[in-house]
Amino acid sequence: MKYLPLVLAGLLRRPARTIFTFLSIVVAFILFGILSAIEGGLAHQLDAARVDRLIVDTKFGTQLPLAYLDQIARLDGVTVVAPRQILVGYYQDPKVPFGIIMTDRRFFGVRPELNASKDQIDTLLKTRTGALITVFTARRFGWKVGDKVPVISNTIRRDGGHTWTFDIVGIIDDMDRPGKARYFISNYDYMDQERVTEKGTIDRILVRIKDPKRATETSREIDALFANSAAPTRTISEKSDRQAGGISSIGDVGFFTRAVVSAVLFMLLFLTGNTMMQSVRERIPEFAVLKTLGFSDRSVLMLVLAEALILCALAAGTGLLIAKIGVPLIGDVSPDLGQLLLMPWSALATGLAFAFAVALVSALIPALKAQRISIIEALRP
C-alpha cells in the first residue's frame, strides 16, 4: 500500500498516454458488458423455463383440434392443459406486428408466474373482447385499463373485416421477467366465434405435469396419442423450445459473442502492452535510481505489474459499470432490443478477471525488462 503513490506517479507521468489507454480499455469493456448482456438475457430466459411444462406443437404445420386437450388431460401425471391460438396483428403501425394469445382460464394455471389476480381473470372471461396485458405491452403502446384497442389482423372476421377490437381489462406482469415480458392475452372463444376458417383448432397446447422427471416420457405419450392422426404433434420441454429460439435467428449467439470478445481482448493485449513498454523504456534511469535506493529487482517488477493492474482494473471497472447502467437504458430507446438484454452481476466479475489477465500478460515483458535493468548501464551518462 505504501508504494501506491509511486505507482500512481508512474501512471501520471505522461497523462495523455495513460488517458488514451484508459479510454481504449473502458470502451472495450463497455462492449464486453453489452455482449455479456446478450448472453445473460438468453441464459435468464432458459433459467426461467419451468421444468414441469411441456409444449405441444404441430409436427408438420397443421392446426391442432381442440379435442386434443381432453385426450392429453386424461394422461397420467398431467395436471393442467391449456389451449393457445396466436392472433397476429398490428396496432396502427403495420411494421410492428405482434401476437395475441387467445386462450382461457387454464392458461393461468400453466403459467403461475403471471400475477393475474382471480378478479382480473374473472373479468377477462366475463368480457368477451377483454384482454389482459403486461406492463411492458401497456408501456409500449401507451394503453391503460378501460382502453378499447383496434388490432388489424390478417385473420378475417365473420363480417369480412380485419379489425379485431379488444377491451383492456387489466394490467399484469410476469414475475420471472418483471417489466420485460410482452403478453397480450384474450379469450379463445371470442376469436373462434368470429373467425371464418380453422374453427375449433389451436396452434399450440401448453401442458403442466406433476413430476418433471417424467417429462420425456409424457412427451412421448402425448405424441403417440396423435401419431396416426391427421395432425401429429411434436412435444418438447419449455427449455428446449427456448434454447432453439436463442440459436435460431442469427445463428449461434454464444459463438458470436465469444469470437468478438476474443478479438477485443487480443486488441487490448497489444494496446496495454505497448503503453507499458513505452513507459518502462522512458523510465529506465528512474528504475535505476530506485534500485540504487535499495529497491530489490523483484519490487521493481511488482511496481510495473501494479501499474498495469491498476490501470486495467480501473478502466475495466469503469467500462463495466457504464455497461451495467447503460444496458437497461437501451430498453427505453428500443424495447425490442432491451427485452433481450440482461447483464448479470457475474459479468462484472468475469470482466474484471479478464482485465487482470490482460494486465498481467501485457505487462509481463516490460516488467521483466525493468527487473533486469542494471544500475551501472542505466546511469552511465
Added chain:
Amino acid sequence: MRQLLAVTWMSLRTVPARWGSSLVVVIGMACAVGALVSILSMSAGFLRTMAATGSPSRAIVMSDGALGEWGSTIAHDEATILSDMPSVAHDDAHKPVVSADYFAYTAVSKKSDGQDMYVDLRGVSLQDPKLRPEIKLINGHWFRPGKYEIVVGKSAQDQFAGLKVGDHVALPSGDWLVTGTFQSNGSANESELFTDVSTLLSAMRTSTYNSMTVRLTSPAAFTQFKNAITSRPGPALEISRESDFYAEQSKSFDQFLKTIAYAVGGIMGLGATFGALNTMYSAIASRAREIATLRAIGFGGATVMVSVMSEALLFCLIGAGLGVLFAWALFNGYQHAMGGLVIRLAVTPMLAATGIGFALLLGAIGGIFPAARAARMPIVDALRAV
C-alpha cells in the same frame, strides 16, 4: 509536392525504430475492421440469398394483410381465377405458367451441433419447373405427383441430417422419400424441400393454398396484372412483384444485422482510435527534434502535418487490409444456418471497401490531432537541447 513526398518518406523510414507502437495501430484496426466485415458478411450473404430468390418477371399473390407466405391463404377457386388473369405467361401447350403453393414443415437436426430446426416443405404445382427455371435438379429425379416423394434443396441437404436422396423424411401420412437434389443459384428455395402441392394438400387434409406465384409475360406487365386483380370482384389480395417482395422481407432483419455490425465495429474502432492517438502522439514526441529541424530548414507546417497524417493512415490501411483478409479467409463462402434458412456468408469487394473506408475515417480522426500538434511545435524549444 516533392517536399511532401520527401518528408513523408523520411518519417516512414523512422518507423522500424518504433515498430512496436505502430503495430498497435495495425492490430487494433485489424480487429475492428475484422469484426465489422465479418458481421457484415452475414448481411451480404443474406441479401444475396434473398435477391437470388425473387425475380422481376414473377408476381406473388397473398391474402390481404399477410405478413408472409405462411400467414396467407388463397382459396382453391381463387387460384384458378388468378391463373386466368391477363399478363400471365403461357407455355407452348397454352397452359398458364403459375404455381399455387402450400407450406408444411418438418423438424430436422443440424449436422454440426444436432440442434433441431424446422425446414419448410413447399408444395408446388406441376408447372413449377417452367415458373422457376433457375431450379435445376443435380441428381435423382423430380417428385412424381400422387406419390409421397420430395426433392431437397442443396443447402438444406448440406446443413441438415437425413435429407440425402433415398432417405425418408417424416411428414404427414407416413414417411416421404427423397428422390432428388436441386440447386437454384443459392436462393432461399435451396433451404426448402419441394413436393407436389395436390399430394401435400390431401396428406394435410386441407384444400386451401398459402400463396400463388405467376410468371408475367414481361416484367413491365406487372401493373396490368395487379390492376386486373384489384378491379375484379372478390376478397382483397396483396400483389407484389416477387423481387420487391423478397427485398421487403429482408429489410428489417438486414437492418438488425447491420446495426449489430456497426455497433460492435464502431465500439472496437473507437478503442483502436484511442490506440492510434496514443501511438501518433508518442511518434511525434520521439521525433520532436527531427521535426523541428525540418521546420527550421524551411519545410512548412502543412507539409509536416500531412506527413504525420499519412503515416497514421498508412497503418490503418494495413490494419484494415489484414482485417478484411482475415474475415475473407475465415468466413467467405461459409455456409451458415439462420434458423431454417441457409445462407453463404459473403465478403464482397463492397464490404472490403467499407472496411477500408471505415479504418481510414478512424485513422483520420486518430491522426489529425497529433498532426496538428506536430505542425505547431515550437521550433526553438525543441532545438534548445541540441
